Amino acid sequence: MTALLAQAVTTNAFLTEVQKLFDAMTSMFSRGDTLARGDTLVQDLQNLGAIWAVVFMIVGILCLFNGPKFYKVATVAVAGAIGTFGGYWLGQHIDAPYIVAGALGLLFAVVAFPLMKYAVSVFGGLAGAFIGANLWAGISHAVNTAASKGGNATTVMPEGSYWIGALIGLIVCGMLAFVVFKLSVELFTSVSGATLAVLGVLALLLSFEPWRESVSSGVTANKLVIPLLVFVPAIIGLILQETRSHGGAQPSDA
Numbered sequence: 001m002t003a004l005l006a007q008a009v010t011t012n013a014f015l016t017e018v019q020k021l022f023d024a025m026t027s028m029f030s031r032g033d034t035l036a037r038g039d040t041l042v043q044d045l046q047n048l049g050a051i052w053a054v055v056f057m058i059v060g061i062l063c064l065f066n067g068p069k070f071y072k073v074a075t076v077a078v079a080g081a082i083g084t085f086g087g088y089w090l091g092q093h094i095d096a097p098y099i100v101a102g103a104l105g106l107l108f109a110v111v112a113f114p115l116m117k118y119a120v121s122v123f124g125g126l127a128g129a130f131i132g133a134n135l136w137a138g139i140s141h142a143v144n145t146a147a148s149k150g151g152n153a154t155t156v157m158p159e160g161s162y163w164i165g166a167l168i169g170l171i172v173c174g175m176l177a178f179v180v181f182k183l184s185v186e187l188f189t190s191v192s193g194a195t196l197a198v199l200g201v202l203a204l205l206l207s208f209e210p211w212r213e214s215v216s217s218g219v220t221a222n223k224l225v226i227p228l229l230v231f232v233p234a235i236i237g238l239i240l241q242e243t244r245s246h247g248g249a250q251p252s253d254a
Contacts, residue, residue, distance in 0.1 A: 017051055022101070024048040026089045028199075032130065033162040035195075035227045036137035038220035045203040046212075053203035060197025064237040067189020068182075074189055075119050076109050083108030121177040124184030127191040128173020129166040131231060136165025138224035145222075186241045194234035198226070 028034050028044045035041065045053075067074055084105030091100030112119040140162075177184035205215045219225050 017049065020047060020049050021052050022085065022088050022097070024052075025085045029085070030089070032133035032166050033137035035134040035230055036141065036162070036223040038223060038226055041226065042202075042206065042216050042220060045199060046206045048199075048203045050204055050207040053200045053207060056196045056200025056203065058200075060193045060195070060200055062193070063189050064193030064197055064233065065240060067193055067237075068185050068241055071120065071185045071189060072113075072116060074192075075116060075123065076112050078123055078188070078192060079112035079119055080105045080109035117181065120181065120184050120188065121174070123188040123192075124177030125170050125174030127188040128169035128171075128177075130169070130191065130195075131173075131234075132165035132167070132169025133162045134165075134227040135231070136168075137162040138222075138227045141223040186238050190234045190237035190241060191231075194230050194237060198230045198233065202226075202229075 024044045024047050028041060031037065048056075063074055084101045087104030088097045088101035090104075091097035094100070173184075173187060177187070202215065202219065205211050219229070
């Protein structure tokens with residue numbers, strides 16, 4: 001009897017952590033400019049919990065610095081994650097979130113493997129769109145704030161039009177992705193790795209009460225803070241991957 005109760009408690013705890021992960025991920029990435037929405041992002045990261053924060057950090061660091069070594073695994077994993085969390089969001093509308101999440105996650109992962117070259121190119125374009133959307137939102141907020149302090153009441157750059165930056169990033173990086181396969185691999189692994197690692201670090205810091213208020217106020221002070229925290233390590237990882245690739249095996253687009 002005691003063993004059954006312990007097993008039930010463990011199962012409930014596991015399901016609770018899984019529920020936290022799904023709710024946090026679908027909320028965080030429901031918009032393209034998620035990194036520039038500091039207040040909402042901080043709340044989602046607080047709900048994520050310390051366990052998933054550590055997982056994000058480990059996976060993100062491995063992907064950031066060693067992504068090209070296991071890019072096929074990373075590509076299938078990213079495809080599966082997109083299908084899983086997208087399926088969970090869709091399944092909530094028909095009261096079957098986990099069934100739809102599992103089905104779409106498996107479908108996306110299986111389809112991505114034989115179409116590896118195209119999947120990498122698509123993810124490279126999406127990485128560019130992600131960069132463009134968040135930089136547009138952050139820069140537009142900074143420009144408008146500076147203009148308002150200078151006495152200009154007119155909006156210089158529309159913050160809600162982050163899709164313009166996303167479109168620019170998608171076109172530029174998407175075109176490069178289909179031309180230079182290795183660059184596409186390095187781009188999407190560095191951006192996705194930096195995003196996971198930084199979000200994991202922030203979620204871990206926010207899980208400790210003494211640091212919560214100072215970290216929250218620091219990252220929400222300006223909409224450019226979190227995008228810079230993500231894209232600066234992404235650029236460093238991209239440079240290190242490119243430098244290392246000259247002395248080792250390069251990803252093949254076969």
